Amino acid sequence: MSRVAMLIDESKCTACRGCQVACKQWNDLQGWEYSHTRNRGSYENPPDLSPQTWTRIRFNEYEGPDGFRWLFLKEGCMHCGDPACVAVCPTGALKKQPNGLVSFEKDLCNGCGYCTQFCPFHIPRLEVANPLTGEAKSSKCVFCQDRVSNNLLPACVKTCPAKALDFGDRDEMIAKGKARVQALLERGYSEANLYGENLVGGLGRLYVLIAPPEAYGLPANPQYPASAAFWQKIVQPLGSVAFGAAILGIIGAFFVIRRNIRMEEVQ
Amino acid sequence: MTVQLKGKREAITIRWIPKYTFLERAGHWLHTATFVPLALTGMILFFPFLQPLAQGPAGQFFRLVHRIAAVLFGLIPIVYFIIQPRRLLMNIREFLFDKEDIGWLKNAFGYYVLGRHGIMPPQGRFNTGEKMNGLIMMAAWVLLGLSGLIMWFAKGVLPSGLFQAMVIIHDVMMIISVCMLLVHLYLAIAHPLMWAGLVSMRFGVTSAEYAAEHHAKWYYGPKRAMELYEAQKRQAAGTEH
Numbered sequence: 001m002s003r004v005a006m007l008i009d010e011s012k013c014t015a016c017r018g019c020q021v022a023c024k025q026w027n028d029l030q031g032w033e034y035s036h037t038r039n040r041g042s043y044e045n046p047p048d049l050s051p052q053t054w055t056r057i058r059f060n061e062y063e064g065p066d067g068f069r070w071l072f073l074k075e076g077c078m079h080c081g082d083p084a085c086v087a088v089c090p091t092g093a094l095k096k097q098p099n100g101l102v103s104f105e106k107d108l109c110n111g112c113g114y115c116t117q118f119c120p121f122h123i124p125r126l127e128v129a130n131p132l133t134g135e136a137k138s139s140k141c142v143f144c145q146d147r148v149s150n151n152l153l154p155a156c157v158k159t160c161p162a163k164a165l166d167f168g169d170r171d172e173m174i175a176k177g178k179a180r181v182q183a184l185l186e187r188g189y190s191e192a193n194l195y196g197e198n199l200v201g202g203l204g205r206l207y208v209l210i211a212p213p214e215a216y217g218l219p220a221n222p223q224y225p226a227s228a229a230f231w232q233k234i235v236q237p238l239g240s241v242a243f244g245a246a247i248l249g250i251i252g253a254f255f256v257i258r259r260n261i262r263m264e265e266v267q
Numbered sequence: 268m269t270v271q272l273k274g275k276r277e278a279i280t281i282r283w284i285p286k287y288t289f290l291e292r293a294g295h296w297l298h299t300a301t302f303v304p305l306a307l308t309g310m311i312l313f314f315p316f317l318q319p320l321a322q323g324p325a326g327q328f329f330r331l332v333h334r335i336a337a338v339l340f341g342l343i344p345i346v347y348f349i350i351q352p353r354r355l356l357m358n359i360r361e362f363l364f365d366k367e368d369i370g371w372l373k374n375a376f377g378y379y380v381l382g383r384h385g386i387m388p389p390q391g392r393f394n395t396g397e398k399m400n401g402l403i404m405m406a407a408w409v410l411l412g413l414s415g416l417i418m419w420f421a422k423g424v425l426p427s428g429l430f431q432a433m434v435i436i437h438d439v440m441m442i443i444s445v446c447m448l449l450v451h452l453y454l455a456i457a458h459p460l461m462w463a464g465l466v467s468m469r470f471g472v473t474s475a476e477y478a479a480e481h482h483a484k485w486y487y488g489p490k491r492a493m494e495l496y497e498a499q500k501r502q503a504a505g506t507e508h
Binding site: 091092109126133231240242246247250257 | 312313315322323324326327330380381423431434435439441445449450453457458
């Protein structure tokens, strides 16, 4: 099965935040943050992704070659081709689906929060019920898995009035993104670029940007965390080998000394 | 105390002398009672094959057990320090290595695995193996405790790189200390020649004869123990030639 991807054309985004509302509505997420709104010197709201806000428009204030402007970024899970969250999740609640979508099964989550700490984009958020007992549930954008697997578009894509969002076969999205970048370059957006084609195994969320990724607050060169690779590929197998060796060594040593003692008694 | 051993006709007399205080034994067993559940519940998040136990409410329950056990595990040495600070410091000093420990390490394989009756350098109240166990457990208390506290309370507060490092430290220290525990367990309950340790840890006493042989520096004092050791070595060299 070929991979799916979301193509987000930030040159078209008007920051209407219809995607935020559609996401909450379809996924049945609370809007309590909106009733806690405070003026923080920005139009963006809510202030950050949260367990109840899986996507959000970030308002980046950018001083570019043509003076000040806003750069809008639709934040959310990148659905990495090489997802560290899936590798570190001890429960299997996070899974990489055959179509490349990183799904999340809330019932399986035990709230350990490893995914929130190993994600190179700091996307998953932990809804902590009790910090002392550690009772919690993780959450993140799942590309509306229920809709997508029934041949519907994700809620945010469906609702976007500016047609800034597109969703479908990943290769097709890359081709569309590249064509759009080309068109933007020709129109004089000299910094236009496509973000995510080859990052962390190829992102499932591709951005057409009109400024460098850093200006959007995106990491220019995100990496699969080395600590996750070290932990999963070296420490864990080493643990199994060490325990196995210790147990076998002890059993062996027991028989050796028992034999030697009996030999001595015979002599 | 006179004991009739199985299969032996004549009774042997054992003179018991005190070895561990009540608090030392209580500390040891409370440490065991918290460390074992900690290791078992911790492994659930470590080994992929234990995934079914990590899922959903079960995983949540084991994480809670881990935290309760962790608090008790952390408190044991602190409470011990409050009750008997000097005794705790003395215990820590007893675990530190000296030059006889090198000789012990060289001969340990032949003695404990092959069952050869080599002459071992005189040992204090704790022999080199027990010292290693003690040192690793002290390191485990510090490192597992610190990394655990950071993971517990600083998740999302401090940079994620720090959390990641703590996961690695916690896991590596767990592997080392659980391997040490397995060896310790074997020597205590299954090793055919090491019956005395478990008796001492249960009842606080040891046989004087055993102490003289295995813990000479503690039984005779360091000076006399070294004299006896040198004499033993000379005798052994004499019989060989």
